[in-house]
């Protein structure tokens with residue numbers, strides 16, 4: 001789609017772009033299918049399907065046909081799936097098959113709602129009663145009865161212009177639908193619809209007019225935040241142009257005047273409602289300005305229109321400033337019974353009409369297909385003094401269209417006898433539809449990505465399409481234009497561009513291109529807001545609540561063992577008692593591990609994405625305790641040091657299981673000094689794998705050890721291994737000397753011997769602190785500094801390397817990695833060295849005393 005970027009309201013509001021897929025997956029297809037008004041004028045009925053929702057705009061009949069033939073192609077749609085039918089205005093070609101749809105299709109079986117504006121609904125009722133009366137007269141091909149019309153009438157919902165209506169939710173689709181109506185000019189109550197389905201926007205214009213007139217507010221492009229993606233637009237007049245209004249009015253009044261002057265009668269066939277009101281206002285005004293005409297009667301023959309004048313009076317507040325100001329001065333322009341009016345309404349046919357002398361008669365129907373207008377045409381056609389003025393658009397196949405070709409005779413409605421036509425025929429368009437200039441200007445202002453032309457005859461439509469294409473090409477606007485036939489489905493693939501406004505503290509971040517902004521995406525009333533969770537309540541009124549999660553587990557190991565594993569995983573933990581006095585360990589300030597019973601443990605945390613993740617890992621750690629090799633080691637190994645040193649927890653807070661302090665919920669920080677360091681844990685880990693592990697520091701080797709266990713043991717071990725290796729080296733050296741005389745090989749052998757010597761030196765006197773792993777006669781040193789491994793035996797080296805890798809992944813506390821918790825940079829193992837050194841000085845051991853703990857478990 002054509003991206004149109006608009007600034008959000010307010011300067012402090014940043015606008016962030018959301019990936020469309022990130023929200024609703026907007027790559028779906030929208031389908032627009034015309035059941036009528038596809039390359040024709042009449043029986044408007046447009047189906048919009050998107051995201052499982054179905055909206056129908058208009059349900060009209062074709063004025064050139066009668067009975068079933070006049071209906072749109074209703075069978076193409078399963079009407080029970082329709083969410084809403086929106087009626088733009090009361091004209092028969094937009095509203096007259098609504099009763100049929102509501103009463104005679106399976107629409108009733110669904111949950112669809114019908115909407116029309118208040119004035120449309122008020123007029124619709126009278127108009128449909130009249131439609132039933134006219135269409136059933138002398139015909140048994142009636143579509144529905146008046147009682148059926150009245151039965152469905154009460155189910156029609158009405159709305160005010162610009163009122164936003166949210167459709168009831170659907171049971172089959174999560175997509176939400178809302179629509180807003182905007183004044184369309186054209187006739188009283190006519191509107192266009194801006195329909196939004198899951199964020200995709202469709203403007204359905206219906207019939208519309210942007211021309212100022214006496215009584216209606218013209219259509220204007222609304223001041224919307226974002227242009228519609230799709231515009232379904234009428235194209236009645238194609239590329240034709242209307243004459244300027246004042247010239248047209250002068251032409252009209254002059255024509256009426258000249259017909260009257262030659263002693264003729266003027267016939268104005270009109271739709272009962274719509275342009276008729278405008279023409280009456282023009283004539284009334286003209287008569288008032290021309291006293292010489294005032295003895296000539298202007299008849300307005302329409303019982304329907306007269307009934308509807310009440311509606312017009314009622315909705316004066318929705319009309320033009322001209323009408324409203326007259327009304328404010330006490331003049332009701334639609335009250336033709338008032339003293340100063342020259343209009344004579346006739347609500348009981350033409351029996352009271354005196355046409356012996358010149359007169360003006362406005363009568364319906366506008367198409368001259370039947371009724372009063374046709375009756376008068378047939379009566380007046382032979383007299384050349386008389387004149388017929390067609391003022392509106394006529395569809396193909398109706399008398400109003402046929403007679404414009406000025407045939408010498410016309411067919412009488414009853415019996416088909418030929419009647420001579422000598423009366424003059426003129427066409428002055430007072431159409432309330434846009435012409436090319438108005439339509440193209442309006443489309444330019446809307447600037448949709450897709451334009452679907454409807455409500456136009458094929459030639460008008462294709463000319464309009466060609467003209468618009470040229471226009472768009474010149475401006476390099478990439479607008480797709482479609483002119484579907486009836487029943488044809490237009491499939492629109494478009495990606496909706498979604499905007500989210502960043503509010504609150506997020507909006508204060510200076511945005512640069514390609515900088516991601518993260519926050520909570522709040523979708524409300526079709527708009528998206530990006531917020532910091534802290535601002536949620538202030539900006540959205542949404543309240544937050546906490547969910548306390550609780551998991552109970554059977555515990556078969558000791559509380560101390562649980563602590564040991566948790567500390568290993570998360571580093572520092574707080575320990576104490578909760579409000580109920582239950583011994584509790586708090587992990588990473590979020591998850592509480594509680595000893596609820598001797599053989600039961602509960603894990604509690606406040607629900608949330610991060611917290612749930614931590615709780616999951618705590619759960620995994622606790623569940624994994626029994627099977628862990630370290631645990632096994634802990635409970636079975638009799639480490640040589642375990643009796644000789646006080647365990648490092650000696651100065652720790654009293655173990656929770658035996659604490660009787662009533663001070664509830666107060667967590668004490670464990671002293672960092674008594675926690676096993678990562679180095680301790682690495683050593684313990686390697687120990688659990690290999691059995692014989694020790695920490696060797698060069699500075700201790702250089703000075704004679706003062707009876708320290710570690711140094712002593714190291715000393716002994718080093719000697720032992722050195723002797724074994726020496727023997728082996730001798731044996732190795734003797735072999736090649738006997739078998740091979742090759743110089744190169746001897747050279748290689750010397751190199752190997754050098755390497756062995758280097759390794760032996762390394763073993764005897766490491767240059768930096770190492771953790772030494774011994775396996776039978778082999779050894780491997782893990783350098784504390786960078787965790788590289790040196791060994792005299794490659795398989796052992798590999799094995800130690802992989803164990804170190806696993807160990808480091810496990811012994812690095814999550815707290816050191818979690819953002820916002822602890823420092824971003826974890827201390828290196830070398831940093832741990834001084835702590836260990838301190839402990840050795842105090843306790844004589846480099847290893848944490850976990851085994852001691854296990855023994856007591």
Ligand SMILES: [Zn+2]
Nearest residue numbers: 089091186207
């Ligand atoms: Zn219309």
Ligand SMILES: [Zn+2]
Nearest residue numbers: 091093094207
């Ligand atoms: Zn229409």
